[in-house]
Amino acid sequence: MSFLIQNRRWLSVGVLLAFGSSFGQTWFISLFAGEIRAEYGLSDGDWGLLYTLATLCSAALLLGRGSWADTVPFSRLAPLVAAVFAAAALAMAFGQSVWVLGVAVFLLRFCGQGMFSHIGATAMGRWFVATRGRAVAIKGLGYPLGEMILPFLFVALIGWIGWRETWGSQPPSSR
Template sequence: MDMGRMDQLPVALRARGVFYGWVVVGIAMLATFASGPGQSYLFSVFIDPIIADTGMTRTGISSLYAAGTFVSAAMVFYISRLADRRGPRFTLTIIALGFGLACFGMAFASGWLLTALALASLRGLGQGALPINGTLLIAQWFVRRRGRAMAIAGLGGALSTATLPPVARLLIDEVGWRSSYLVFGLAIWLVLVPVAVFLVRNRPEDVGLHPDGANGPPADERPLTAGAPVERRVLSTRMFWLLAIPMSMPGLVDTALIFHQASIFAERGLGPTVAAAAFTPMALAAAASGFTGGFLVDRFGPRPLYIGALLVLLIPPVLVQFISTTPMAFVYGLTIGVGSGMSMMVSRIT
């Protein structure tokens, strides 16, 4: 591939009236979609096959997964600072290479230690690093239209939630859970790595453009980088923790319910196929609420949307007690999707 010609692509598209920022949005959407192997909705399909193959207990796997989630939280800080120093293009390339390797590691993991390392890598790079890198990339390319750009990119997560669990279920039935991870890792290397190398541009200013495709820098543009002293000041403020605690609640609720979805449905007499299929209405609802929420945030601000998300997420923990049929399982998935879609949209822009 001619790198010189690829470097001129943003300018060539501008000459045709196309802002390259929307290509960047597509890349962020792809990154969010590809994060599936590190997300709870996909790993939940693998839990029972892993238990059957390795003899690990559900409690043991849950503990390892929780530890990996803490690693994911720590990775967000590290990746943000790395992207500040080296740019999203370099960072996304390294993340994609490492994430594919983590999938291979999970395929060959044996014993508690190697499984823990593989899970920590999957969570840290998939659940944490990939989505945040896409968010940082969009933040460089959009200011006034940031909400709608985030909403469009968020469709990648919804599409991933809708399609990857059934695909994983089919792969597991055909080739086993270990080979399924090999397939996912290879797909990441073949698709995401070339996109990161050849198509990502760190900032519009690097290619003679401005955020939102405007003719000049926006009046309300603010620096998007932050050094360690600023981070320390933010972490020491009371307001940060007053916001951090409620902002973390939707993720805690979603992760707990989604992680154990297959086992919960099994206790209710519903098989693994239904458990995987329930992610489809969940994803559709998340896509609709997140996409709509992006425009609502631009108009009304994040507070009313987030309050609505918290109210909706009060429903699934109650509804899960009464699931007994496939339609009820789909309604349950819809409620999680609506609440998580709205809350994720707010978290991306605050």
């Protein structure tokens, strides 16, 4: 228990990065799949192809840019990735073309599922030496926390205000 208390600041950052990666995880994006397919007139196959291409491209970019976690200071990299992540959420909210949707999904996958997870693991490895395994394990608690909390919240939000509004646009009555 003293480990948690003494290192709560650093461990909290790791848990928050893992939790924040939820917004780029497949299970989260799939909460919106039905509404996205309907709005853009996509078949299941079209949506699957777009999602697969966005995911493969984000994975390829992560292979090339994952080293940023080793070379760019955390205090600059994490806010930068968070800003691009927020832009991707806004693209989901306001985008009107399939191309914008593809870019949004690509950025959500790269920043969330990819970089947030990678930065969190790298930060734990850098900040902790003798207790690295314990710190990485505690950071990992952010993943099930997101899986436990966010589906209920976001399915309710989608039903209440709509899928685009859940990503950040204004409700239909105030547009």
